[in-house]
Amino acid sequence: MTPVLRAVSxxxxxxxxxxxxxxxxxxxxxxxxxxxxxxxxxGNALVGNPPDAPALEFAxxxxxxxxxxxxxxxxxxxxSFGVTADGVAVQPWRxxxxxxxxxxxxxxxxxxxxxxxxxxxxFDLAPQLGSCATHLRSGLGVGRFVEGDTLPLRVASVPxxxxxxxVPHASTADPIRVVMGPQDGYFSQQEIAAFLASTYRMxxxxxxxxxxxxxxxxxxxxxxNVISDGLVPGCIQIPGSGKPVVLLMDCQxxxxxxxxxxxxxxxxxxxxxxxxxxxxxxxxxxxxxxxxLYRGYRAALAQIPQTVREIPERTxxxxxLRAS
Amino acid sequence: MTMLRRPDPDKAASTASVVQAxxxxxxxxxxxxxxxxxFGNAVEPALNAQVIALDTALAAAELDGIVETVPSYRSLLVxxxxxxxxxxxxxxxxxxxxxxxxxxxxxxxxxWDVPVVYEASYGIxxxxxxxxxxxxxxxxxxxxTSAEYFIYTIGYAPGMPYLGGVPPALHLSRRDTPRxxxxxxxxxxxxxxxxxxxxxxxxxxxxxxLTPLRPFDVSRAxxxxxxxxxxxxxxxxxxxxxxxxxxxxFEALLQYVRxxx
Numbered sequence: 001m002t003p004v005l006r007a008v009s010x011x012x013x014x015x016x017x018x019x020x021x022x023x024x025x026x027x028x029x030x031x032x033x034x035x036x037x038x039x040x041x042x043g044n045a046l047v048g049n050p051p052d053a054p055a056l057e058f059a060x061x062x063x064x065x066x067x068x069x070x071x072x073x074x075x076x077x078x079x080s081f082g083v084t085a086d087g088v089a090v091q092p093w094r095x096x097x098x099x100x101x102x103x104x105x106x107x108x109x110x111x112x113x114x115x116x117x118x119x120x121x122x123f124d125l126a127p128q129l130g131s132c133a134t135h136l137r138s139g140l141g142v143g144r145f146v147e148g149d150t151l152p153l154r155v156a157s158v159p160x161x162x163x164x165x166x167v168p169h170a171s172t173a174d175p176i177r178v179v180m181g182p183q184d185g186y187f188s189q190q191e192i193a194a195f196l197a198s199t200y201r202m203x204x205x206x207x208x209x210x211x212x213x214x215x216x217x218x219x220x221x222x223x224x225n226v227i228s229d230g231l232v233p234g235c236i237q238i239p240g241s242g243k244p245v246v247l248l249m250d251c252q253x254x255x256x257x258x259x260x261x262x263x264x265x266x267x268x269x270x271x272x273x274x275x276x277x278x279x280x281x282x283x284x285x286x287x288x289x290x291x292x293l294y295r296g297y298r299a300a301l302a303q304i305p306q307t308v309r310e311i312p313e314r315t316x317x318x319x320x321l322r323a324s
Numbered sequence: 325m326t327m328l329r330r331p332d333p334d335k336a337a338s339t340a341s342v343v344q345a346x347x348x349x350x351x352x353x354x355x356x357x358x359x360x361x362x363f364g365n366a367v368e369p370a371l372n373a374q375v376i377a378l379d380t381a382l383a384a385a386e387l388d389g390i391v392e393t394v395p396s397y398r399s400l401l402v403x404x405x406x407x408x409x410x411x412x413x414x415x416x417x418x419x420x421x422x423x424x425x426x427x428x429x430x431x432x433x434x435x436w437d438v439p440v441v442y443e444a445s446y447g448i449x450x451x452x453x454x455x456x457x458x459x460x461x462x463x464x465x466x467x468x469t470s471a472e473y474f475i476y477t478i479g480y481a482p483g484m485p486y487l488g489g490v491p492p493a494l495h496l497s498r499r500d501t502p503r504x505x506x507x508x509x510x511x512x513x514x515x516x517x518x519x520x521x522x523x524x525x526x527x528x529x530x531x532x533x534l535t536p537l538r539p540f541d542v543s544r545a546x547x548x549x550x551x552x553x554x555x556x557x558x559x560x561x562x563x564x565x566x567x568x569x570x571x572x573x574f575e576a577l578l579q580y581v582r583x584x585x
Contacts, residue, residue: 027548227365
């Protein structure tokens with residue numbers, strides 16, 4: 001029997017994500033990929049996978065998944081998600097070995113939107129255009145999961161071994177850094193200054209394609225229809241309403257609203273993880289500073305697997321003498 | 325053509341601060357890992373030709389650190405790896421390529437003869453187009469099939485061509501309520517633009533007919549049929565021919581529709 005994860009009651013917005021599908025933008029194919037790449041890398045590192053191996057990504061809640069394999073090693077990352085296995089608490093940001101028939105239940109987190117369920121050795125999926133990332137609108141990758149769906153695993157069992165943990169990257173409330181442009185010329189200096197001084201709020205109208213912000217209107221001075229042109233995740237579009245829309249990983253490949261600024265790669269995962277209602281402020285940095293920041297971000301991503309620590313084996317001491 | 329022609333004080337004042345005409349080509353960062361090169365601010369084949377020429381020249385230059393490029397109507401988006409090439413270095417390289425002079429149309433250019441069935445159940449928005457344009461159905465179809473269309477860019481959905489060249493009599497503002505599911509193969513018009521739908525998409529454009537051609541099929545060796553710069557003509561076919569073409573293999577169908585320029 002093929003080892004699988006079976007969706008008992010999957011969350012409403014569960015997809016498979018990896019590092020995405022670069023190289024096909026020119027053909028209208030969205031890049032996709034994890035909304036929070038550092039958390040995907042962390043999950044994979046905890047179960048011993050390559051950093052960009054495909055994992056389950058979910059928004060808000062992961063739902064219930066039954067283990068139909070002899071054993072699996074899993075890790076949940078992204079935030080302080082409430083996770084149980086057969087009702088027993090399972091800590092996020094560490095690996096766990098689960099047995100056939102156990103049901104993993106992933107509830108919400110107070111500090112995150114996007115979570116990841118990484119499985120050791122990964123899922124048995126065929127990449128399309130070089131990636132297993134799901135893109136629901138174009139039908140690429142494995143689609144939306146419904147009750148009873150199964151997700152094939154590459155291995156049927158994993159050996160007993162020391163489990164591993166890591167300390168999640170510290171989150172901050174610092175402003176989200178942006179590089180102005182490419183179409184900031186459609187806005188007056190006063191409007192740009194007001195945008196950078198304002199506090200916006202993340203709304204519920206946010207998904208893998210984009211995040212709609214609430215807050216002060218940004219007025220255009222040159223109309224709001226630009227000739228559609230190429231864009232990337234992080235672009236802050238100002239549509240006719242004047243309320244900013246931040247494009248995210250599943251964004252279309254070209255768009256026709258003025259792009260006031262672009263969130264830097266290093267801060268995009270932190271922005272994507274902002275929960276509805278949470279405040280968002282932006283700070284402009286120049287291109288040189290942004291490229292320096294990018295170096296640091298890439299170095300930190302590469303460093304994540306080295307921050308994984310084996311959990312010491314339990315001592316034989318009775319529980320009242322244990323440290324914690 | 326959206327370029328400002330007549331003096332309009334409001335617009336002139338606002339666009340003056342946007343970009344001066346002599347500022348092209350204009351370079352701007354799109355975050356720290358992409359930049360855009362704008363050649364103008366109009367939908368014109370001549371501007372689009374410059375975009376495609378720079379794209380072709382950049383590919384031939386084989387610079388380290390180029391991740392991908394997205395040619396569109398009047399600008400080229402260049403995504404790059406900042407660990408390998410900086411913004412300033414890349415801008416300098418692009419300026420050097422532009423200074424050398426670009427060769428127009430170095431790449432492939434195809435002409436596509438796209439069979440379309442316009443009958444009632446396929447041209448679901450034909451009646452609305454007839455009503456809005458005050459033309460007969462025959463006249464609408466004849467206008468649609470008489471024009472030569474030009475692929476400016478591919479986008480919105482995998483492999484979807486954005487076509488220019490729609491006869492002005494067929495320029496209609498979008499439908500008020502988008503249709504949530506337009507099927508693959510739908511042949512549509514919207515404003516001055518036209519398209520062929522590659523995968524099920526929502527759209528507020530008008531579906532005039534259906535073609536057996538699929539602009540995108542992930543199972544094909546080359547999943548994408550069209551390239552910017554290709555030309556398209558629509559040809560009316562009877563339902564029987566449409567059904568016959570629909571049963572052909574992709575390779576056989578290509579023999580009927582593709583001409584290398």
